[in-house]
Amino acid sequence: MTDETTMATVHRLVAAHAQQPGALLPLLHAVQEALEHVPDAAVPAIAEGLNLSRAEVHGVITYYHHFRRTPPGRHVLQVCRAESCQAMGADALWAHACSRLGMPEGGTRADGAVTLEPVYCLGLCAMSPAVALDEAPRARMSAPRLDALLHEVGA
Ligand code: FES
Structure with missing residues (x-):
């Protein structure tokens, strides 16, 4: 998946979740399901889309073991x-x-x-x-x- 496709996926998922209360965790799950990880490059788009700080988004990603920041192996x-x-x-x-x-x-x-x-x-x-x-x-x-x-x- 190219960087462009990856970010297009992130933006699509952010738009789909932006109006949902408590959207951060469901959005992170959706991003990981689509991309098999939550890339660092997605953090600014997620923060902006949900009106959160980048630090808040980063904090949640790193707090939960479930979220991967790099793509997994085969x-x-x-x-x-x-x-x-x-x-x-x-x-x-x-x-x-x-x-x-x-x-x-x-x-x-x-x-x-x-x-x-x-x-x-x-x-x-x-x-x-x-x-x-x-x-x-x-x-x-x-x-x-x-x-x-x-x-x-x-x-
Ligand atoms: S503690 Fe529940 S499956 Fe391992």
Whole structure:
């Protein structure tokens, strides 16, 4: 997607949400759904469209883990790090995923194959620990099962 197309999408979504009360979060979700991230270049247009400061918009984007500021890799692995999963070994699973993918802090691998990010509850607490690969949730995850999943997508 070119920068022009990206900004055209942002402007279209800003216009669609501008009159909605409490529009910022729904707008950010819509932008991320359309572009797979919320580019920094979108912040001024969003701020202006919603009559907010750039700092307010930036603050919300950086506060919520859900919003990405850079495009994700071809596959996105989310490891749940919320309470129930933590009690069932999510920290070790996260560490395993980081080590397996060679990214000590998560993020997007240099080859663009995969993005590893934390998520805070996937609604599978009774079957912890949970992960989602390309938005498909997987319950009762283990290190070997995670390796098999990543192998399937070539990561
Ligand atoms: S805490 Fe991990 S799925 Fe709910």
